[in-house]
Amino acid sequence: MAVSDLIKQINEVVENPPAPDAVSEEERVTLLASLEKLRNVVEAPIDFTTRVIFGAHEQVGLRIGIESGIFNTMAAIGPGELTTSEVAQRTGAAPLLVSRVMKLLAAMGLFREVAEDKYANGPFAPAFSDASPLPKAVLHIVTANEVLIKIPEYLKKTKYQNPENTNDGPFQYAMNTKLQYYDWLKTEPEQAVAFNTTMMLQRMDRGEPWYEYYPVASKIETPVDEKAPLIVDVGGNIGINLNDFHAKFPELPGRLVLEDLPEVISSIQELDPSIERVVHSFLEPQPEIAKGAKFYFLGTVLHDWPDAECRTILSHIRNAMNKDSILLLSENAVPDTNAGLYQVKLDFVMMSLFAATDRTIKQFRVLLESEGFNLVKVWKPEVARPGSGFLFEAVLKQD
Incomplete structure (x- = not known):
């Protein structure tokens, strides 16, 4: 195919994009990956260098737009238009600064420049107002x-x-x-x-939740004592995972236990009343109330900690388990080969904040075995997306 024909086809799609509901999630993820590969093929070394070394500008513009009130001001007008002078008047920022920042944000596709120093919202702009997380x-x-x-x-x-x-x-x-x-x-x-x-x-953005591709019901081969925990969500934040799990399996017997630090537990505003809230640090031994559960679930917990602390966390869970218990780790594991850029970037975030790592599958196996676990299987969703991660299923080593 001639490059001119490819350019023409791309421009036609841009000018007449398919409706969002006409593109499946699998197609969308695959298309984004293909676009990334295409860019890597056509970029010259100077293009690559420029893109990488100027990568901080977008995040700086985004933060200024948020903290100065530009996004809030534009979100308030809906489909309308404002000049940079009007935005400056409403935010209290200098008109020239607003003009410079909005040019950057427009070049990023967040605003549409409808005339000189006059802008309207792009489709993503309202997502960066205070009404959004x-x-x-x-x-x-x-x-x-x-x-x-x-x-x-x-x-x-x-x-x-x-x-x-x-x-x-x-x-x-x-x-x-x-x-x-x-x-x-x-x-x-x-x-x-x-x-x-x-x-x-x-x-929320990990795509298909783990319990949709992991056979929860078939793993419960022996009857679960209704007084015993069915699942303990270790470091489970505000309980979104357990809430959704309970909605999916309301008939399963056994208690649902949510563990996290006091400041997190006290911040919970909505949680199914059947879910027990337990103040606990996973660096300490598991409390009696959480012992003997069928499932111990950790959602992106271990990647926040170096190996020494991970072994402490795993040892406390191991000591709380019985022979029928299953450990489930939902983690942003880095593939042993051909890791994607997003996955490796997350690894560097872990290095930055925690001196920790997003481990490879091989590293997870070694870590688990060092604390008396056997890795049974690594599960993953049918439609993988950046951040989908893997689900590691492990059990106690049997003597």
Whole structure:
């Protein structure tokens, strides 16, 4: 195919895109991956270099647009239009600065420039107003990137040793603090809200939930005592996973137990009354109320911790399990080969904040075996998407 014909076809699709409901999720994910491959083929080295070294500009523009009130101001007018002077008047920002920021945001596709210094909302712009949770996620990731940019300096200082001390890693170096990240969050309420919101969005955006492709019912071969836990969600945040699990399997016997730190449990606003809230740190032994469960579920918990802390977490769960218990780890595992860029970027976020890692499948097997588990199977959804992750099923080693 001639390049001119390909360009023509692409422009035709852009000008007349299919309706959102006409494209399946599998097709959408595959198309995005194909576009990425196409760009890699046609980019010249200078294109690649320019794209990478100027990558911070988009996130800076996004954050300024959020924190200055530009997105809120534009969201308030719906399908209308505003000049940059009008936006400046409503936000209190300087007109020239607003003009410069909105040009950047328009170049990113967030606003439409309908005339000189006059803009309308693009389809995504309202998603960055205060009515959406996305601004909180932006704050969390931009803060993580403040640490990320210091990693080369940190690694040079440590003679390029792999960060493995969660109390003395890139985060402490970049932020000039002795606090571990989670302890630091307790001193920064706005950042704590941003972190918890991001975790909620991540769990909602993982595509097909784990219990849709994991055979929950068939794994319950022996009758479950209604007084015993059916599932313990370890570090389960505000309970979205357990709420949805209960809605899917309301008839299954056994108790549903949600564990997390006191500040998280106290922040829960909506939770099915059948779900028990337990204040607990997974770095401590499991409480009696959570022992002998059929399933112990950890959703993207271990990637926040170096191996030493992961072994502590796993040992406490191992000691709470019985011979019929199953450990389920939902994790953003990095494939042993041919890892995608998004997966590797998440690994560097873990390095930045926690001196931790998004492990490969092989590394998970070694970690589990070191604490007395056998890895039974690695499950994944039929339609994989960035962030879908894997579900690791493990049981106790039998003597």
